[in-house]
Amino acid sequence: xxxxxxxxxxxxxxxxxxxxxxxxxxxxxxxxxxxxxxxxxxxxxxxxxxxxxxxxxxxxxxxxxxxxxxxxxxxxxxxxxxxxxxxxxxxxxxxxxxxxxxxxxxxxxxxxxxxxxxxxxxxxxxxxxxxxxxxxxxxxxxxxxxxxxxxxxxxxxxxxxxxxxxxxxxxxxxxxxxxxxxxxxxxxxxxxxxxxxxxxxxxxxxxxxxxxxxxxxxxxxxxxxxxxxxxxxxxxxxxxxxxxxxxxxxxxxxxxxxxxxxxxxxxxxxxxxxxxxxxxxxxxxxxxxxxxxxxxxxxxxxxxxxxxxxxxxxxxxxxxxxxxxxxxxxxxxxxxx
Amino acid sequence: xxxxxxxxxxxxxxxxxxxxxxxxxxxxxxxxxxxxxxxxxxxxxxxxxxxxxxxxxxxxxxxxxxxxxxxxxxxxxxxxxxxxxxxxxxxxxxxxxxxxxxxxxxxxxxxxxxxxxxxxxxxxxxxxxxxxxxxxxxxxxxxxxxxxxxxxxxxxxxxxxxxxxxxxxxxxxxxxxxxxxxxxxxxxxxxxxxxxxxxxxxxxxxxxxxxxxxxxxxxxxxxxxxxxxxxxxxxxxxxxxxxxxxxxxxxxxxxxxxxxxxxxxxxxxxxxxxxxxxxxxxxxxxxxxxxxxxxxxxxxxxxxxxxxxxxxxxxxxxxxxxxxxxxxxxxxxxxxxxxxxxxxxxxxxxxxxxxxxxxxxxxxxxxxxxxxxxxxxxxxxxxxxxxxxxxxxxxxxxxxxxxxxxxxxxxxxxxxxxxxxxxxxxxxxxxxxxxxxxxxxxxxxxxxxxxxxx
Numbered sequence: 001x002x003x004x005x006x007x008x009x010x011x012x013x014x015x016x017x018x019x020x021x022x023x024x025x026x027x028x029x030x031x032x033x034x035x036x037x038x039x040x041x042x043x044x045x046x047x048x049x050x051x052x053x054x055x056x057x058x059x060x061x062x063x064x065x066x067x068x069x070x071x072x073x074x075x076x077x078x079x080x081x082x083x084x085x086x087x088x089x090x091x092x093x094x095x096x097x098x099x100x101x102x103x104x105x106x107x108x109x110x111x112x113x114x115x116x117x118x119x120x121x122x123x124x125x126x127x128x129x130x131x132x133x134x135x136x137x138x139x140x141x142x143x144x145x146x147x148x149x150x151x152x153x154x155x156x157x158x159x160x161x162x163x164x165x166x167x168x169x170x171x172x173x174x175x176x177x178x179x180x181x182x183x184x185x186x187x188x189x190x191x192x193x194x195x196x197x198x199x200x201x202x203x204x205x206x207x208x209x210x211x212x213x214x215x216x217x218x219x220x221x222x223x224x225x226x227x228x229x230x231x232x233x234x235x236x237x238x239x240x241x242x243x244x245x246x247x248x249x250x251x252x253x254x255x256x257x258x259x260x261x262x263x264x265x266x267x268x269x270x271x272x273x274x275x276x277x278x279x280x281x282x283x284x285x286x287x288x289x290x291x292x293x294x295x296x297x298x299x300x301x302x303x304x305x306x307x308x309x310x311x312x313x314x315x316x317x318x319x320x321x322x323x324x325x326x327x328x329x330x331x332x333x334x335x336x337x
Numbered sequence: 338x339x340x341x342x343x344x345x346x347x348x349x350x351x352x353x354x355x356x357x358x359x360x361x362x363x364x365x366x367x368x369x370x371x372x373x374x375x376x377x378x379x380x381x382x383x384x385x386x387x388x389x390x391x392x393x394x395x396x397x398x399x400x401x402x403x404x405x406x407x408x409x410x411x412x413x414x415x416x417x418x419x420x421x422x423x424x425x426x427x428x429x430x431x432x433x434x435x436x437x438x439x440x441x442x443x444x445x446x447x448x449x450x451x452x453x454x455x456x457x458x459x460x461x462x463x464x465x466x467x468x469x470x471x472x473x474x475x476x477x478x479x480x481x482x483x484x485x486x487x488x489x490x491x492x493x494x495x496x497x498x499x500x501x502x503x504x505x506x507x508x509x510x511x512x513x514x515x516x517x518x519x520x521x522x523x524x525x526x527x528x529x530x531x532x533x534x535x536x537x538x539x540x541x542x543x544x545x546x547x548x549x550x551x552x553x554x555x556x557x558x559x560x561x562x563x564x565x566x567x568x569x570x571x572x573x574x575x576x577x578x579x580x581x582x583x584x585x586x587x588x589x590x591x592x593x594x595x596x597x598x599x600x601x602x603x604x605x606x607x608x609x610x611x612x613x614x615x616x617x618x619x620x621x622x623x624x625x626x627x628x629x630x631x632x633x634x635x636x637x638x639x640x641x642x643x644x645x646x647x648x649x650x651x652x653x654x655x656x657x658x659x660x661x662x663x664x665x666x667x668x669x670x671x672x673x674x675x676x677x678x679x680x681x682x683x684x685x686x687x688x689x690x691x692x693x694x695x696x697x698x699x700x701x702x703x704x705x706x707x708x709x710x711x712x713x714x715x716x717x718x719x720x721x722x723x724x725x726x727x728x729x730x731x732x733x734x735x736x737x738x739x740x741x742x743x744x745x746x747x748x749x750x751x752x753x754x755x756x757x758x759x760x761x762x763x764x765x766x767x768x769x770x771x772x773x774x775x776x777x778x779x780x781x782x783x784x785x786x787x788x789x790x791x
Contacts, residue, residue, distance in 0.1 A: 051456040054407065054448035061444055064414055065437035072429020079418025079425075080746040086419055087757045091764060094408040098768055101404035105775050147426075149748045294430045295505040302434055305441065313445045320449050323460055335456075 003299040004289040007070040016265045018059035025049040027176015029123025043333040048183040073292035074276045081149035096122025131168030132161040140280035160214045167211040170204035181250035185327035201242040221271030230267035234260045339751030344420040347758040358406035364533025365399045366474035387554045387787035424744035431506045435487040443480035489517035493587045520580030531569025535715040537562030542708040554787035563690035570683045591729035593645045597669040603641035604628035663731045675721040
């Protein structure tokens, strides 16, 4: 197969891994303030993700690094285009990253609430920004013939990208709620997570539908059957996930929402293919897998490396999840390290 | 123009700040892994109990430091695309590969295994648990290797060809075996060991002096820290010396600037101090040792060393008119600060190790009182080292291939970069304050008793 296509697929794989995995820990972080006011409960809720969130975030870093290596023009144009948006995301991720570490180090409630607030903020804002970014890539941005973005920060925001951002946020919140019903030991908290999951799930379904309509209006995605099929399947599976959660089938619900997120990612990228960033100035200025790619030599080196290491990474990450598979109890949360 | 200057400041601030935490991560991961190996292997129950607590103690300092390193590391990766898009376009074919490899082979392993290590004490056997921290240490150092492969290309490009207006990789093997990376990596690794050693030493000295209940346990780590520091410093001095010799062929302009050697000389003298006049391209006054610089480079008191003015003339012939001199004054003094303080620390480490090994360190309370106050020095030394490395390649971003001024993102306004630079800087300062506060508080309040040997 053409190496450009291989790398397009690999980028999709990395973003899929990122959205599924970091999706639930963004969701858990975002729901944290609304699940319980008790410090003990919040410690348990956080303990479901503290051993794994950092590993999940590496999916994003790897996706970024892989873009740099395989499609350097996309990396250059995308990151400088989303300059202020990425600044906000980095700011949020910095606070979130240290908050996981700092929160438990003092007992006072003001201290804990502050860092819990940082975790929630640091989970919600990046979730929204990723939705904005994905919809912007598809709708098109003012990129000139030199692959340089000619707009400003406000050009990144439109009704479509805002709906896209909120859709990502609510899908992730739902995903997190469904994850929590699997991972918490106390029935009271599981119930609470399920109830919240139902609410955010309904909002997510509404937003998802609206996002599909706007995608039809704003982009050329609906001219591509594979993309349409993936997105429609994603929507159906997501509705099904909600039904299953209501019937206390947390495991199946989480599996389906993971699949729905994967198909959404595939759908959006299939809508882009073979482009990676659409130019709204002229179709010929779009960044594609051909004009934005690395040399064949670099791509083949990186293909070999990826074929060796991606499976290894998957294996030990699965092992880590397996190791922490039990439901989190109050005792687990108190355990000091 | 404003965006360029501010982007440089922003990158410099992030790099220096990031590198406050990185050396500790590199060295302390190895230290904690060694300590946990002692814990697994010892047969003395009293020491085993104390050792486990020491592992968790230094492990906690490690993760506080690590979390700061991680969050600033992400900023680093994003900066290349955000502020330096033309650099990323020109260099992505080569530079992206080690960055992707770093994430794929090191970051995943490091973060996943750290999570397992932190929360897996009761879920894994002692041995398996110990293996996870060794994997963290391995991955940390592997990530340092990959990023230094990338940095070494900027200092000394190898295995590439210029095609279609960009640098393309032609030999991956040449990239990872770049002789430059051997010097940079070994020097960084040993500096990490030294930094971690100093952190352990300073913390232990404070505990031995002020916390009678924990005294016995921290006497053990005091000795270990001094030894770790000593090994790190000697390694850093040795690798630094060899790397400087190598600079004579790889990057003579950086070398001459580090020594403020304006005119080519054979044998070349070594200036201990100099009053540098960058406008006139000469030193107004200098205190020099004849032939020493040649001796340091060639192991004999003879041999030509090319001066800045000579190299500038050659560069103008090769690349056209322009100023190819880096910040000579800054390089000269940073290098002296690094070598001077580093050398003095060797004496300190040796003395402390001897005193702790042969006798009771409490007989020398002045030393224990002094050591924690000296801890900032090791951070200053590390920053000076990176200043020499990075300022020394200016005006190039990739030596001989692309200038820093050509690399900045063309779409950024000064206002945008002002906003992000101030935003990052304020965030960094506040978080450094919090991290320090937590580390101090943790060190002060944690008691580790050890009944084995008083």
